[in-house]
Amino acid sequence: MMENIRIKLFFCPEITRLETVADWKAAVHEALFPLESHGLVSEEYEKAIIQRIEQLGSYCVLKPGLALVHGPIAPDAKQAGIHILVVEKPVYFPASSKPVFLFIGVCAPTAASYMRLIKKMAPLLHEIRSAESFVERSNQDILEYFAQLGEFV
Incomplete structure (x- = not known):
């Protein structure tokens, strides 16, 4: 049963743009670091994600880009959160041939808030035809696109 408590969604106001990163682990770090620096999660969250990718493979790559x-x-x-990372040169995850340019770091404090966040994000993520096009889009355009998520999950 989903909890009925609405949780405020923290959307990092700054989008991180990088020309390149060393590897997929660096991309994961860059996607999550602002959530850490804003106090939403600890460094342990990042470590758990890296460990999970090493064990399960590139589960976080939803589609090319x-x-x-x-x-x-x-x-x-402390609350649900999102941060956007755009990398100009593609990043490849283990056992995946799909290049990634757009990384969306997310966190949530409970299973219910996590599921609500993913449910709200699904239509937006589905609409993205070319994640690579986000390299060319302005930060303002990207923020407006994801602002459709609203304030609460």
Whole structure:
């Protein structure tokens, strides 16, 4: 049963844009670091996601160009959060031939809030025809696109 408590969604106001990153682990770090620096999650959340990718493979790559950087529920998370990372040169995850340019780091404090966040994000992520096009889009355009998620999950 889903909890009926609405949780405020923290949307990092700054989009991180990088020309390149060393590897997929660096991309995961860059996608999650603002959530850490804003106090939403601890460094342990990032470590858990990296470990999960090493064990399960590139589960976070949803389609060519797009990775939803998420993992186990972050029990220390104070609220649900999202951060956008755009990388100009493609990043490849283990055992995946799909290049990734757009990384969406997410966290949520409970399973119910996590599921509501993913449910709200699904239509937006489905509409993205070319994640690579986000490299060319302005930060304002990207923020407006994801602002459709609203304030609460």
